Amino acid sequence: MSVRDLLPPEVADILTEWGISKLFPPQVEVARRGLVRKGNFVLASPTASGKTLAAEIAALYDLLHEGKCVYVVPLRAIASEKYESFRARYEPLGFSVRMSVGDYDSSEEPLGRHDVIITTYEKLDSIIRHDPAWLSELTTAVFDEIHFAHDSERGPTIEMTVAKLIDSNPDIRRIALSATVANLEEVSAWLEAEPISVPWRPVPLRVGAYSRSGGVILWEDGGEEKIPRRTGMPEVDLTLRSVRDGGQVLIFYPTRRSAVAGAFKVARALSAHTIGFDRDAARELVESILSLEPRTRLLEKLAEACRGGAAFHHAGLPYRARRTVEEAFRRGVLLAIAATPTLAAGVNLPARVVVIKSHKRYDRTKGRQAPITVMEFHQMAGRAGRPGFDEVGEAIVVASSRKDAEELLREYSAGKIEPIVSKLDDPHKFRTHLLSLIVLKSPASARDVSTVLERTLLYIQAGEEVVSRLIPPALDFLVREGFVREVSGGRLAATMFGIRTAQLYVDPVSALMMAKASERLLSVDEKVRDASALHLIGLLPDMYKTPVRSRESPEVEELLEEIEPLIPPEELPLEVTFSWFSAVKMAAVLRARIEEAPEALIEETYGVEPGDLRS
Template structure:
């Protein structure tokens, strides 16, 4: 297909020098997606909501719009829903904008900072939650933003995170100098509604660089939407048959499985086929990757993955550590592994295209409801959109698997011929709205009266869809609870946050988390460590781990032996009791972590993955820190001190005696324990230690010992230097740095 030369279109907007650099960066022609976006004014400052298939060129639309702003002295904020996607975009933009002399930075996590150092950068890539936190802290550089890109904007409709993006964009829309807004998505059912809310033009593109063929597999045949049929050699298993058919034609396959356990099991089956297609040149790379994984993590799950890599296949889900997931993604992109079996979280995250996408099941077990339900059409479209590798494939295939001939027709009607669901606002949820109300009242001085609050709510996507009739009574009800909790004061129609309320909003926690902590602080002068961990696990901000049938006996024994350490009555209701045990199990996992139980033992004992441990401990650390701050404000000094120490222990996974040692860079929980066991129990001990003696400790080489000594000699850095260094460290290690390939 002939594409329009970029120079022909972009000469209106950029200098010849910039256009020449764009061509050096590979931007020599423009896709229809980019042409239509430009035609609709994306380079003229118009707000745009662009709905276009995966790999059709949406990111370059954002890149060109950002470059236009940067050339005019502007600043760009690029929003994504997930950290993994933020990391991917950061790497891409650092190279792209760096070619023009502009600096890109990645910022995720740490929700209690205005991050003033970010102001030194031209392009800031961050998650929706981090951007919301920055706005709550009145980041000084925020008003200088001239373009905000909201990638994967369809996640506006997701239950847990959609309201954050909605309120963030609403506040931006109500700012005095509203920056240009660019929304990007592959799937929006009600595109016009979203565009109308953002005062933007809706731009819908159906073109793809690789033709997508959607179909259903049944009884050794693929029935395609265009009416054609293809017979597949049967291997006695649908997934194996489709995989073999793909690999023997030099393609790659991405298989979506409904659960983690199913993904691992499916990958093991696929390994018997994929191992035959591993190229000789890939074997050394895969061996190095496998060794790297084993050296990073000792748990069974990672070892299973390491074994499978040698056979050209991998599984991918949130239970894996971040570095393990990144290794899988890089190896697949480079063509070293031929098949990846993933849970659907991958479809909403990083870009990982394949010749054929196979969706093994359109049903998903809903833990909260207790039964299987059909996946949304939007989720199917996200998975199907991964089919087809630009520059490698002429067409991509997305295949659903049917279990009966009747189901073939059902799958076509339900998913292939269907449009994605309309996006729905999540502000109608009472706890969600309560948290957001506290945030806007606490951190936006313009919204301090009922009139202004009603005006704000009237500007939300919820009001765009349903009007304010449904949300105003709910807002008043939530305000009453916030006032009763001492977080907001109302006087003569003016709403003001209390010092406590403002701090809770800044700490980025649910008001109910704070109120639950305050209640316990008032009832108990002090708590045991397990009691604090149970409190943390019970808060609405915390994710808990499920209870298996085999857990009951063990957990009930813990209750019998240590029940006095838990500041809650054991509930009699069967459902509440199961939740109670889930909080206890999560608290016990955290307790094992801070008592330095090895990661692989925790993985085995609690049936979690390294990625789960990372996620749980990150959240628990933040909740503990936040509760310590709240306790200090209210004068509960002992609670504050204990929770502050606990948050540091959770951050590093150590007993209290090691906290001084793990404060050093390069010293984690394992190395700190080795130092302690060899008699180095403080910073002073290390400062006066002989380097030759330190080198005798297993795992302490010359470079590490030198780095430790250098830290102890260095003068205290300025806050700005520390912040800048932290931002630079945000860049993820890529495959080349791992293996030198």
């Protein structure tokens, strides 16, 4: 439907300038419901269906009427992608666009000068903790990939960030987007928004399961397709099937190591089966990757794979390398990418075929391999189908036998997507966010605290009784450990210790450990002081954890002799003691970093990749 038939004239004029003459169904639905000019909404619609533009037309209307918009995403990579897109669109219109994803100990007052602010949930949370004046000036908030509220690690932060923003600015317009929301009504109730579900896809999706034993794809419509076993590796044979007809393939592997190995398997197969691709462009891509600084063994491996028309993609790669791979894939220089599931988390990178190598992955919360959820499957499957290039997109999960293939097809094709469920009831997460809330409201009354908590998804789903049970033990901890104190009138005031803990965006347990260690640090022999301090940092709950490989054990044990524990093991929280040995390795990594050792050497010596080193 024409933009001029549905949109306010001033918005329609700008979309026409952008070369957009017709709206996709999700955009049409937003316009038909009168939600361009005003109103909150939660839009659930498949990947590539036009969700972002649906949010943009509403935000653009507000901007044209002296509004200010914050666009919130779960990952820095998505923030960078949106920033480049929005800057190209909005700055020619006279609107200032700014991205903020960095320092967590900053109020970012200068952001108030900008019209469109793109940030991550964690960064917005840190900004709210500093309470800048411009938060009250925001008129529109877009919460992208809102299903991340279901994530056990990051979900509580997303949920509390949304709740605190709405509390600080009750009139702010709320727009939430996701491809996978089973409990749309519940999520909409949380955001006091209108639910919109549009299942339309620009490219139809066909789901199948490949039986390794039978060498056949079982399709959801009952059809079957025999696949030539050219290599004996299911994901590679499925890739060859697609690229021979001009398609591109995304292969999802459960681990980084398997993704790297998979890229080389595909590259060798493309060469062995004389699959044609632009080798001159591939050589230019290789040179571009090798020119990135600092040059590491991981980048050399990536360049080697790209020479054969395939690449790997995971969070251990430097950001610029990931972007280079993504752009090469969009231009058709690369025929296949072997990736970890992080690529499915919002980055715009469609392919004709998505292959899911394994339906299991390591689940840290369970401490074992576990099947991926239906939601995770559809996040990956959503990348299948290139608008304007493919008549149909295909998502294929690999199974060991026909029986398993039939079961997986039932589970992931016909199975219901799991609802988004609050994870704020985790006591450790809850007390961290309770502290930030008390700091924000200090001196806070019980009503101040409950008012914000009533704006959470947890309150909507579990009710007042569950939320009220979480408060006493968390508050007892915060008062006992000196983060919060009781003042007159039964109010709660954050101490300086509590304020800085919240502003520095660290776990209260980390703050306690650092405070306790600092009391003993100067009494430790100067020769081992630095190593002991670095080991303590490696133990902090906030710190990145890296396992110790068998070949590293002698070096780690040698460094262990240099360390005098700043906190006796018996005084450490139980969850921290499990990382004692890996913290020694992290101390070695940190020392190498401080001494400006080349990243290539750190990667080679400790297996810590550039993307992890910089994150």
